[in-house]
Amino acid sequence: QKEVEQNSGPLSVPEGAIASLNCTYSDRGSQSFFWYRQYSGKSPELIMFIYSNGDKEDGRFTAQLNKASQYVSLLIRDSQPSDSATYLCARRRSNYQLIWGAGTKLIIKP
């Protein structure tokens, strides 16, 4: 079982709709989780991090963490074509090491 699992997609969402990206993890002791966006050929960009159960909102983005279910999600409201990218979920290990999921490719259709 992979430490961090994501559906590779692609996930296709119409412009203006809500995109929902999901991630599960195997280590129940994991504390901190991160969502990064990566455009093709570029480095990842941090979108949000979350370490408490519940929701965390930042603009059009909402991260949700459910430690009991070992589940993290990212919602993108009012999706824009510029949101089309691969979204990487990661959990933090000791010493700030990040363990990454394989990423979900998101396509926003105009």
Add this chain to the structure above:
Amino acid sequence: GAVVSQHPSWVICKSGTSVKIECRSLDFQATTMFWYRQFPKQSLMLMATSNEGSKATYEQGVEKDKFLINHASLTLSTLTVTSAHPEDSSFYICSAREWLAGVGELFFGEGSRLTVL
């Protein structure tokens, strides 16, 4: 936000040669730097963690004699791919953690694309 600069952004080399990639934190002191490798359509894989002034800690399966990491100062870490072979062709990315960073403060370089002929 803080800036991490990686150089070169792309490099092509012949099989058997060595290639050095630099990772610099431009406006902060990075006590810890991480090196990742990413193959096409795959996720990032942590190769090693380097702490300033000490030896790097390599992930299982990463050859430390092949991927030499030096973190001699608080603003510079280097990754040298020795005797590179075509299978080493990949996108190499560094990230850096600031000295007093909070939970989310990890900054990424732009990445270096290595092609070994």
